[in-house]
Amino acid sequence: xxxxxxxxxxxxxxxxxxxxxxxxxxxxxxxxxxxxxxxxxxxxxxxxxxxxxxxxxxxxxxxxxxxxxxxxxxxxxxxxxxxxxxxxxxxxxxxxxxxxxxxxxxxxxxxxxxxxxxxxxxxxxxxxxxxxxxxxxxxxxxxxxxxxxxxxxxxxxxxxxxxxxxxxxxxxxxxxxxxxxxxxxxxxxxxxxxxxxxxxxxxxxxxxxxxxxxxxxxxxxxxxxxxxxxxxxxxxxxxxxxxxxxxxxxxxxxxxxxxxxxxxxxxxxxxxxxxxxxxxxxxxxxxxxxxxxxx
Numbered sequence: 001x002x003x004x005x006x007x008x009x010x011x012x013x014x015x016x017x018x019x020x021x022x023x024x025x026x027x028x029x030x031x032x033x034x035x036x037x038x039x040x041x042x043x044x045x046x047x048x049x050x051x052x053x054x055x056x057x058x059x060x061x062x063x064x065x066x067x068x069x070x071x072x073x074x075x076x077x078x079x080x081x082x083x084x085x086x087x088x089x090x091x092x093x094x095x096x097x098x099x100x101x102x103x104x105x106x107x108x109x110x111x112x113x114x115x116x117x118x119x120x121x122x123x124x125x126x127x128x129x130x131x132x133x134x135x136x137x138x139x140x141x142x143x144x145x146x147x148x149x150x151x152x153x154x155x156x157x158x159x160x161x162x163x164x165x166x167x168x169x170x171x172x173x174x175x176x177x178x179x180x181x182x183x184x185x186x187x188x189x190x191x192x193x194x195x196x197x198x199x200x201x202x203x204x205x206x207x208x209x210x211x212x213x214x215x216x217x218x219x220x221x222x223x224x225x226x227x228x229x230x231x232x233x234x235x236x237x238x239x240x241x242x243x244x245x246x247x248x249x250x251x252x253x254x255x256x257x258x259x260x261x262x263x264x265x266x267x268x269x270x271x272x273x274x275x276x277x278x279x280x281x282x283x284x285x286x287x288x289x290x291x292x293x294x295x
Contacts, residue, residue, distance in 0.1 A: 002028040002068045007083050010148055013156040014088040015163050017144045020079045023291075028070040033085045034096075035063045036166075038129075038137055041282030042077025042291070043248060046070075049125070054245055056280055058129040060137065060170065075291035076283050080141045082163070089160050095167055127173055128232045128241075140166045184229065191216050192230045203242055204266045209235045243267060244280040251289040258285045 008016050019040075028047070037046075038060045046055050048069040055061075063069050073079060086096040129137060144162045147155040195212055213223035227235050243265040250261045262273035277285050 002030050005029045005031045007031070007033050007085070011151070011156060011159075013148075013159045015082065015084040015144070015159050017141060017148055017159075018081045018083075019141075019145060020073060020081055021077065023073060023075040023077070025072045026070050028068055030066055030068050031063075031083070032065050033083050034065060036082040036084075037061055037063075038080045038134070038141065040078040040080060040138060042079075043074050043281060043288075044077055044079060045072045045074075053126070054248055055126065056241070056245065056248070057282060058131070058134045060127045060129055061125055062170075076287065077291075078282075080138070082141065082144070082166070084163055089163070092160070092164060092167075095164055127170060128237075129173065130237070133169075133173055137166060137169065140169075184226070188226060189230070192227060195227065196231075199239060199242065202266075203239075203246060204264055206266065207239055240276060241280070244277055247273075247277060247285065248281070248288065251285055252292045258289075261285070 007014075008018070010016050039055050039057050041057055043054055043056050046053055046061070046069065048061070048063065048067070084092075086092045140162050144159050144166075147159045147162070195216075198212070199207060209223070210220045213220045216223065218226065224235055227233075227238070231238050233241065246265050247261050250256055250264060251258075254261075256264065258274070259270040262268070262270045265273075267273040267276065274284050277283075277288070281288055283291065
């Protein structure tokens with residue numbers, strides 16, 4: 001049976017913000033408050049809803065009260081953790097009532113995915129933030145942390161208001177990423193499921209998304225919109241994300257060279273692969289491999 005963790009109380013705001021930048025393993029646990037995570041740089045493995053997933057920068061998730069989860073933070077990783085009591089902050093209960101728990105949006109519950117890979121993470125209720133969304137959320141979290149540390153006039157109220165803005169913004173992102181799924185017919189669900197399976201099986205090859213669109217009777221623009229409605233990501237973002245995550249797996253679990261791994265994930269320019277990897281993870285493949293101590 002998992003243990004209950006207490007809120008790390010910093011002040012009287014019922015909100016605590018931490019920037020975790022240490023290699024550590026957190027045991028399976030639960031709590032009576034909400035816990036929000038955002039991966040800033042690096043990666044971590046998260047266990048939640050009977051799923052274990054590798055998460056990378058821009059991944060954000062909310063763990064509700066009384067839900068078991070655990071995680072392993074890799075070296076050279078920065079994660080923001082925001083813990084809060086929704087029922088102790090004025091107006092926040094109303095905000096959370098409109099903040100449907102993320103897994104209710106998860107396309108994995110709608111699309112009959114027939115493959116198992118690190119990219120199919122929506123059973124964990126993950127929100128994928130694009131670079132602009134990530135920077136905006138990070139700016140709020142840094143402001144909250146500054147208010148918490150400096151304790152200037154009205155800092156408690158300001159922290160709480162920042163939290164409300166943060167949650168409303170994430171709700172907007174969730175709606176945009178996942179709510180459109182319900183308006184699509186089952187035929188579209190099957191097509192996207194087949195497309196995801198095709199990408200998974202052919203990740204080491206060049207993937208012509210325009211050809212996939214034509215094969216399924218769509219214009220490229222329509223197919224891209226359909227793809228993003230179901231996954232929350234554009235085709236290029238999704239494929240690049242999948243390649244980087246598979247590269248993380250190979251870097252951690254094999255002795256293949258970086259150029260070999262680059263080709264194994266469908267990128268035949270090692271310099272481009274390094275730039276892409278660093279853009280996602282915040283470290284080069286060489287630095288990432290050195291930071292993983294449990295190989």
